[in-house]
Each structure stands twice: as structure tokens, then as C-alpha cells.
């Protein structure tokens with residue numbers, strides 16, 4: 286049963302009891318909460334599609350580790366084809382879900398940790414890579430969801446972890462014994478932590494010798510003692526509580542804060558502990574992989590933006606208008622550039638010593654830079670095409686009201702062939718695509734802030750070689 290069904294995924298969640306706070310309440314069954322169930326439904330859809338004849342081609346892969354078919358979400362990237370397949374899978378899924386699928390952070394973390402656990406073992410004779418393989422076997426055999434905890438709360442950004450006034454601003458080891466370690470700290474914006482079974486925790490930045498207690502990486506069940514999930518609010522969510530005016534009626538994204546209140550982690554789940562020089566590469570690998578994942582998932586959402594804009598034009602009676610077609614072409618250009626750079630980053634990938642393939646960092650970060658800036662322009666164009674109705678549609682409850690409803694239906698009519706209900710649904714979706722804080726902000730800050738992407742591009746782009754090209758052509762001799 287290496288690839289679970291939708292039903293088996295829902296059953297597996299019943300065995301979990303994560304400590305959860307949502308809007309001031311301690312919640313016993315978070316997976317059924319009205320603010321969480323749409324998010325769980327998105328992840329459940331990934332299980333469902335793995336058993337669909339078309340979806341299987343994208344979502345199921347052979348595992349060299351357990352010799353069975355497994356979900357691509359829990360597989361090591363053993364080739365360029367694996368990396369290309371990941372981007373295509375994410376595009377396929379987000380075209381159908383229209384928002385985050387919340388399983389790719391774990392997939393990217395497994396691989397980024399794998400590369401550095403292997404390197405660390407080589408340098409120090411540790412056994413982190415073997416432990417990671419055991420963990421990944423468990424994840425593959427049970428087709429589990431893993432969230433990845435990278436981002437610490439970080440306190441004063443100008444200070445290093447060991448310089449902070451409160452030592453818990455970055456997650457760190459506070460105790461250790463023969464059985465394992467005890468960790469304290471908090472990871473913020475943890476996409477899908479409550480849809481997951483395990484968390485894979487990765488350092489958030491490079492570390493130096495005084496920071497070595499902060500250089501730790503480990504796996505922990507989402508309901509381990511001391512792990513606390515606190516729901517983070519997003520735009521438009523109050524509507525989910527009333528179950529109306531939803532926009533994307535089935536799926537959503539969320540990213541709680543996860544607090545580690547003296548959590549015990551047995552040694553067999555610890556993949557880095559004190560070897561500080563591997564913290565930076567681990568998080569940089571994660572960033573490169575994860576920006577590459579965004580190239581797949583955000584272009585799938587981009588296709589939904591384009592489709593929504595074109596449908597809005599049709600519903601407004603403007604199917605064949607040249608300025609609208611030209612704007613649609615601009616949107617397509619951006620979305621395909623994001624996708625194309627991620628595919629190219631896979632094609633140019635190279636094998637690391639562990640046998641895990643690493644994407645081309647310049648191309649994967651270029652894809653993410655396009656997403657951070659140009660996707661916003663595509664969203665603006667979607668709104669420009671759709672019109673002001675995106676901002677302030679009357680509520681579903683008013684439209685259904687026997688008194689005011691008939692008048693609203695009369696005045697909300699667009700093109701003759703389109704029902705008012707469908708027009709309202711489409712505008713709600715556009716509103717959600719344009720203004721849902723977690724989607725919009727993750728275009729910019731998800732997988733790291735844009736400055737990090739620029740720095741990675743510069744660090745890897747070999748500007749000196751490019752200067753040499755220009756000087757050669759200009760006939761300038763190097764002194």
C-alpha cells in the first residue's frame with residue numbers, strides 16, 4: 286500500500302492528535318475544522334489523483350529505496366527526469382486545485398537534507414544519511430505527508446542566532462542524552478503542518494561555531510509532545526466559517542506557526558546536530574529546490590489566472606476584443622517563463638556525491654524572481670480584464686435573499702448566455718486568486734525573500750566570465 290487512496294489518507298489523519306489553536310480555541314479535531322478542512326481536501330486530492338489514470342502518470346514513481354511504486358512527493362531526485370517530472374506534477378496538480386498543494390516542501394527538504402547529510406557523514410563519519418534513508422523508507426512505505434520547517438521567527442534580523450537576547454528566536458538543542466535531543470524554538474509559516482503526518486525540520490540560515498546548537502535537523506511527528514500548531518489568519522477566511530462567498534469552493538492554503546516547546550527527538554530521527562558548516566548548504570539546497578517547485582506550481586495557478594481572465598471577458602460579453610487578447614498573451618508569456626526556467630533548471634541539473642540531483646541554481650532562482658515580480662502583473666492584468674466587480678460583489682446570502690435577491694440577479698447579469706450564479710462564482714474565484722494573502726505573499730516570500738534569489742543568481746552566474754566575453758569582443762587585453 287505504498288500509494289494511499291484518498292480514503293486511507295483521511296483515515297490516517299484520525300490517528301493524529303496535534304495540539305492545535307485556532308482563533309483563540311484549543312481544537313480537538315483540527316482536520317475537520319471549517320478553516321482547515323478545505324486545506325486537507327487539497328492534499329486529499331493529491332492522493333485521489335494518484336489513482337486516476339491520467340494523474341498516476343504524474344504522481345506515481347518507482348522507488349529504488351523500497352522497490353515499489355511510491356508517491357512522487359516522497360521520492361529522492363535521482364535523475365534530471367525526476368526533477369522535470371516534479372515540475373510537471375506540480376503544474377498538473379495546481380491546474381486542478383488552483384492553490385498550494387502543500388506537499389512539496391517536505392519533498393524538497395528530504396532531498397536537500399539528503400545531499401548534506403551525505404556530505405557530513407563523509408567528513409565526520411556520522412551516520413545521518415543512513416538515518417535519513419530509514420526515515421524516508423517509513424515515509425514511502427506509509428505514503429505520509431511531510432511538512433518542512435525551515436523559517437525561524439528570527440527576532441532581531443541584524444543578530445546571529447547565538448547573539449539574540451532571547452536564545453529561542455532560532456530553534457536550537459537545549460538538552461541531549463544517550464537517547465536523543467530536546468529542542469526549543471518556533472517555525473513560522475509552516476505550509477500544511479496540520480495536513481501532514483511528520484515535520485522535517487531544517488536550519489533557516491548559515492551558522493558559525495557559536496551557533497552550533499542551532500545547526501540541527503531532525504524529523505518529528507506532527508503530534509509529538511511539545512509540538513504546538515497555531516493557526517495563522519489569512520484574507521477572506523471568515524467566509525469559510527460561514528461556508529459562503531468562497532471563491533475556490535473546494536481548496537485552500539494555510540501556514541501555521543509551529544512551536545517546539547522542549548520537544549524530545551530520538552537520535553535515529555536526528556540528521557544534523559552541531560556540524561554548523563552544513564546548515565547553510567542545507568537551507569540553500571532547500572531554497573534552490575523549492576524555487577524550482579514554485580516554477581511548476583505557480584505556473585499551474587497561472588494557467589488558472591489566465592483561464593479566469595478569459596472566462597470573465599466571455600461572461601462580460603467581450604470574447605474577441607484585441608486589447609484583451611494582447612493582455613492574455615502577456616499573462617501567458619509570464620507564466621510560461623516561470624515554467625520554462627524551472628524545466629530548464631531540471632535539464633541543467635547535476636548529480637551530487639550522494640546521487641541526489643541538484644537543480645541549476647541560476648535558472649531555478651530566475652524562475653522564482655519572475656514569480657515574485659511578474660506574476661503580480663499577471664494578477665493585475667486579470668483584474669483589469671475582469672473589471673471592478675472583483676472588489677465588491679454582494680454576498681451569496683443577499684443574492685439568495687427572497688426580498689433583495691431578485692433585484693440583485695437582475696443587475697448582476699452579464700452576457701446573455703451566462704447565468705448570474707456562474708458569473709458570481711467566477712468573480713469570487715478571481716477575488717480569491719487576486720487577494721488571498723497566503724497565495725499573494727507566498728509569490729513573493731515563499732521559498733525565501735527575493736533578495737536571497739538575487740544573491741543566489743549573482744553568486745552562481747559567474748559575472749567575471751561574462752566580463753571576459755565582453756572585453757574579448759571589445760579587443761581589451763586583460764592585464
Ligand SMILES: Cc1cc2nc3c(=O)[nH]c(=O)nc-3n(C[C@H](O)[C@H](O)[C@H](O)COP(=O)(O)OP(=O)(O)OC[C@H]3O[C@@H](n4cnc5c(N)ncnc54)[C@H](O)[C@@H]3O)c2cc1C
Nearest residue numbers: 434435436442474475476540723726727730732733734736
Ligand atoms: C504563505 C507562506 C508560506 C510559507 N511556507 C513556508 C513553509 O512551509 N516552511 C517554511 O519554513 N517557511 C515557509 N514560508 C516562509 C518564507 O520562506 C519566509 O517568509 C521568507 O524566507 C522570508 O522570511 P521572513 O518572512 O522571516 O522575512 P524576513 O527574513 O524578516 O525578511 C523581510 C525583509 O527583510 C530583509 N532582511 C531580512 N534579514 C535581513 C538582514 N540581515 N539584512 C538585510 N536584509 C534583511 C529580507 O530580504 C526581506 O526583504 C512561507 C511564507 C509564506 C508567506
